[in-house]
Amino acid sequence: MRKYETVVISDPDLQDQTRTELFDKIRNIIARENGIFLDLDDWGSKKLAYEIRKKLRGHYACLTYGGTGDLVRELERNLRLYDNVMKFMTILLSDDVTAESLAQELQDAEAARAAAETAETDQTAADTEAETDAAVSDPGTPAGETGSEEPAPETEPETAETVNDPQN
Amino acid sequence: MYKGQRGDSKNRFYQRRKICRFCVDNGMDIDYKNPKALKQFITERGKIIPRRITGTCAKHQRKLSLAIKQSRQIALLPFVGRPPQ
Numbered sequence: 594m595r596k597y598e599t600v601v602i603s604d605p606d607l608q609d610q611t612r613t614e615l616f617d618k619i620r621n622i623i624a625r626e627n628g629i630f631l632d633l634d635d636w637g638s639k640k641l642a643y644e645i646r647k648k649l650r651g652h653y654a655c656l657t658y659g660g661t662g663d664l665v666r667e668l669e670r671n672l673r674l675y676d677n678v679m680k681f682m683t684i685l686l687s688d689d690v691t692a693e694s695l696a697q698e699l700q701d702a703e704a705a706r707a708a709a710e711t712a713e714t715d716q717t718a719a720d721t722e723a724e725t726d727a728a729v730s731d732p733g734t735p736a737g738e739t740g741s742e743e744p745a746p747e748t749e750p751e752t753a754e755t756v757n758d759p760q761n
Numbered sequence: 762m763y764k765g766q767r768g769d770s771k772n773r774f775y776q777r778r779k780i781c782r783f784c785v786d787n788g789m790d791i792d793y794k795n796p797k798a799l800k801q802f803i804t805e806r807g808k809i810i811p812r813r814i815t816g817t818c819a820k821h822q823r824k825l826s827l828a829i830k831q832s833r834q835i836a837l838l839p840f841v842g843r844p845p846q
Contacts, residue, residue, distance in 0.1 A: 642838050
């Protein structure tokens, strides 16, 4: 069995419910093809580097799962059929995993998440004790769109000169 | 002749020693999901900067170029960037 990761860019104007249904469908396909669903990482709506279907934004989600090549083929065939999916990309993460190792990984991830959650609640509790209002607004800020909207960092002057010369 | 200058070299530029940033810093990961880090290795046009300029080692340049290409594929990085003014 192999471990894969699929990044799906879905329509940003989708209703939350439709989007959940979409992800449920994907999960069903993975289950149907005897795959093991590991994680769904929702990055939220991000600015695209180029237009896809005349749209400048897209809703990113990253799925991690274990399965065979047939599963990937079936999943990608279905993703191509869904109108809501603008683009997707599947990447092989690990060539040699077993169902047991994946189950173990899933357990570990859950344990880590639970640990992080308790730590966070402890933290918030401590914060609220210390400074009543400030802590509440802090975790709520969206962390989705850090990278894409910033202007490109200046390359070193030497670098830029050498590379751009032939184009001028 | 200046002190420290090599005898046989005219017009020799001072060359900074290039080091691979990924070899120096073990925590620095090459990941296609992190376009912010990859942006340092592409031009404003969106081209991958050759390793003779950035100093990246061969091993990491291979991984870097793959990551940049994957990142372009899912629209985190542009295939063609805006031309510099």
